[in-house]
Amino acid sequence: MNYVLNKGILLKKAEEEFSTASTEDKNIALKKVSESLENHREDILENNAKDIELEKKNNMKSGLIDRLRLDNERLDGIIEGINTVIKLPDPIWKSDKVWTLENGLTISKMTVPLGVIGIVYESRPNVTVDAFSLALKSGNCIMLRGSSSAIHSNKAIVKAIKEGLKSSNISEEVIQFIEESDRQHVYDMLKANEYIDLIIPRGGKGLIDFVVKNSSVPILETGIGNCHVFVDKNANLKKALNIVNNAKTQRVGVCNACETLLVHEAIADKFLPMVFEKIQSIVEIRGCTKTREIIEVKEAKESDWKEEFLDYIIAVKVVKDIDEAIEHIQNYGTKHSEAIITENFTNAQMFLRKVDASTVYVNASTRFTDGGEFGFGAEMGISTQKTHARGPVGLEQLITYKYLVIGDGQIRK
Amino acid sequence: MNYVLNKGILLKKAEEEFSTASTEDKNIALKKVSESLENHREDILENNAKDIELEKKNNMKSGLIDRLRLDNERLDGIIEGINTVIKLPDPIWKSDKVWTLENGLTISKMTVPLGVIGIVYESRPNVTVDAFSLALKSGNCIMLRGSSSAIHSNKAIVKAIKEGLKSSNISEEVIQFIEESDRQHVYDMLKANEYIDLIIPRGGKGLIDFVVKNSSVPILETGIGNCHVFVDKNANLKKALNIVNNAKTQRVGVCNACETLLVHEAIADKFLPMVFEKIQSIVEIRGCTKTREIIEVKEAKESDWKEEFLDYIIAVKVVKDIDEAIEHIQNYGTKHSEAIITENFTNAQMFLRKVDASTVYVNASTRFTDGGEFGFGAEMGISTQKTHARGPVGLEQLITYKYLVIGDGQIRK
Incomplete structure (x- = not known):
């Protein structure tokens, strides 16, 4: 069993309990995570400095270095972003469609989490926190695969997130980070239909084209805007x-x-x-x-x-x-x-x-x-595809639905 | 340029005009198609008999032969199915979400067609008509790829459909049928992201697994129910x-x-x-x-x-x-x-x-x-995936949406 699928198994196991977590438990977990990020501020900035130093040696362009850089002010913004998500309405277990058939069956179309969302992203370490907090609030587990240039920053951030979750009622297993930079892992994610329900690529055209071409997991294509x-x-x-x-x-x-x-x-x-x-x-x-x-x-x-x-x-x-x-x-x-x-x-x-x-x-x-x-409060990206979700992807686009059918012994004639 | 992509070009061209067709024009076209099927009854049944004869020689199982067979009664049912679709409400250019931002911009989330739907299906020739009529009513063009066992039946049916369209305001190009039985054409459809917006496989597990594994076009996985x-x-x-x-x-x-x-x-x-x-x-x-x-x-x-x-x-x-x-x-x-x-x-x-x-x-x-x-009137299949549409796929699941933003000179601060 390979590295990615092992993470997938952990996520699917966590999903069973997490998909029905209460709004209160989810909001408390987000609060604990924001406090934990605050407590790990120094560690995160030190690790970010390590990434910056390495990429400067690799002659990364200054524009990209800037996207990679964290400082106290940017970290304030990231932590503040979690508080915004806490205040957003929980999109799960709601319905705007309930109807009753002639035979007496009542059908409710209820919103439910997708399950496991995979994010494949480049450079910016703030995505790690933003994507996690939107996934958590919408009841989804998340597999994150950042770029190697941000690996130290991302590891420090994920460590802080997991420590925050430990002091909440939500399992720390709901977030899994791909620590190894092997490109094969991205490919494995794209084929992990049993373990990942939706993959969202965030980055340049090269990354997005690679994901569109190779994924058998449903994807949400984002970002290219001409x-x-x-x-x-x-x-x-x-x-x-x-x-x-x-x-x-x-x-x-x-x-x-x-x-x-x-x-x-x-x-x-x-x-x-x-x-x-x-x-x-x-x-x-x-x-x-x-x-x-x-x-x-x-x-x-x-x-x-x-x-x-x-x-x-x-x-x-x-x-x-x-x-x-x-x-x-x-x-x-x-x-x-x-x-x-x-x-x-x-x-x-x-x-x-x-x-x-x-x-x-x-x-x-x-x-x-x-x-x-648009008033969605936060977003996971802008979808340029037509299926599933189009335009800004907020909490209400990170979900699916199921039909509940309530009967009293009805059979089909 | 290959066979499938050429059909794709015709569909994308037809889509431009067709995607905004009026409900009246669509319903008249469906009526004309149902009349044309009636007029071509003999031709369709003769061609179906040809398919049956060939498959009997190929020792097709009697259950499958039965799925392939058309007779006057089944054709009545197929034609009646079109009348059901005519009576369904048009799902296009509607909104249940219009809101206004503080800056005065008004946003409307409007339903629109997906564009081009590809159907890859096995055996049953009734799917040709059912899928076409649902696609047409929802403003979508359609590319059909049936099985070789039903090729004569399907060709006769598509011919009748196109003749019906000719006496309507809808272009006959909105339906394209893959006449050659080369399996490579299915593969080409699955990679035709520029020309097909959604692919729906209808058939056994083998077909569905092949489509899931190979498609880079978004798909709607249907049908396997344990x-x-x-x-x-x-x-x-x-x-x-x-x-x-x-x-x-x-x-x-x-x-x-x-x-x-x-x-x-x-x-x-x-x-x-x-x-x-x-x-x-x-x-x-x-x-x-x-x-x-x-x-x-x-x-x-x-x-x-x-x-x-x-x-x-x-x-x-x-x-x-x-x-x-x-x-x-x-x-x-x-x-x-x-x-x-x-x-x-x-x-x-x-x-x-x-x-x-x-x-x-x-x-x-x-x-x-x-x-x-469920009261959807008709269906394109039952989705077992979580993205885009889940459960029975009716007209309201064959669409997407776009946001209209109405301003008076607003700029972002």
Whole structure:
């Protein structure tokens, strides 16, 4: 029996009792974990420093080093995140559908935990705590596989979590961390259908593609966002400019940032110079031929329409109408978040109805696609697939349901 | 570009227009299809006779020949099934969740089609029509891959469907049938993530295991049901006997039939002879050691606890209490349908809460796990997985959703 499956057995055993844990027990456990993280603050920061030192020697890029780094303030934020989850309503054992058949059987569709969630993630050690606390609150056990670059940080964090659980009524076995960095373990997780009910990859395109291609366990594909803002002929250009600026520059390294701007040809002469003036000092603009007849920018290549830049770069294309805009989005988008800026009612409705994405906007920034902004309290990522859950994944997306059928001797005729 | 991907391209093209088709256009198209099937009755039956003849030469078992056979009455039933689907409410572009954020953004969670559904199925040609009509009503395009044994029947049926669509406002391209029997085509479907949004396998364990193991397209695992009835100490034995008899014998070749009977030891002496008398003339009983001390039956082997007999065979085990019953179900069940027969309130609640299955019963036959019985009108199968949809899969499980966000210039702070 291999390393991963052994962890799987422990989780499935823990699941039996844990799946029906009370909200009170779960909240107390989360509180104990947050206190334990506080108590292990020094140990966690020391181990994080070890990871940073090693990765500096490995010449990791400074942006990635920053994602890996923990300090007192970031740890405060992580611990505070647990308190947010404690305050969220428990999503388990609820129903909004109870009905009675002619034969007298009463059927209730009840929410229940998925069972065991597997997370395969890169770099950021805060994911260890965030994912654990969402899994725990939704009654799910969790198997975590972080990247080797964060191994010391993650081990210290998991140790603190387990010590917190020890002083609660929840078994410390509900969390299992893959300590060995062997890539084979990821592969084993993806094939562990008997032990893992859902796998969520969190990281770059390479990781996500690997998981999609190889997993026979159901997955929740997250994160890749090639998002567009289309500025229609009848747009209020002041609103449009604010939204484009916000969607592109408010934070660039995130999946809901705007990567391509589409501009209706009838207003391109007026709007593109406004965009240029507003963002060109900090954003590299790559334009189509028509764009470059209006503003002096680099040429956009075919690959630029496909790219999730995650950087201060934007591709700009002039389109002849809303149909061309929608067609471009269907061809190049990743079904994440798409926006139209328009005052035209019919065009707004057409865009909302026709664009196939998790979240479609009229006159607002794509940056709102986020569990926190949506009011879900916290999120496990943004799903870009259509099955199971789409868009921000909060507690209510980490569950399944079962039907209870209550009878008095009914048999089928 | 290969055969399957070419079909996929046609479907994705058809999807663009079809996904927003009106309910009226969809219902008219279904009506036209039912009329066309009526008009092609002779052709369909002739082609079915061809399949039957070929499979008789291939020495197909008589049970399978019967599943393959169409006659006027069965065709009436298939056509009538379309009329049932016409009457069902359209599941698309509805919402039960609309909310407004503090910043004034209004978010609506709207139901939308999945896009393209792939069905990989065995033998029964009625699936071709049933799956098509459910897909069409839910706004989904469909790729069908039936078994080679039904190839002539299926081709004749698809031809009739397409001719029906031609006289409607829905493109005939919304249905694509894989005509070549090459097994490689199934494999290609399972890897066609760009063109197929969900694959539903319908058939035996071999087919389903192959699809689970090889698909990188999200799947809906259906059908394997190793269902249990547990007769508790405090059961009303008359109710229990009726339910066991019904769950085992009302129809044996179905996934919601009972395969193992678990009996509390305190009532085994009394109940097992009742079961024996009731069913032994038509059902082969395979018992555990304790069972065989009470009634004279064959010995159950370890493999019998795992087996979905789909036949007039039942395994019987005496258990010392509800905990052992639940443990046995968790070890051997397939998370399909599980029943407890009891008058004890606390045990009933414990069973409902603890047993992890799509449908859990108190004092009723497992045979009710069915889209029609549940009131869904029709079904695409019974899901035994936890993600996306669990239990009977009706129109409301063949969809996804997207969020519409309506703003007036909002940007993220």
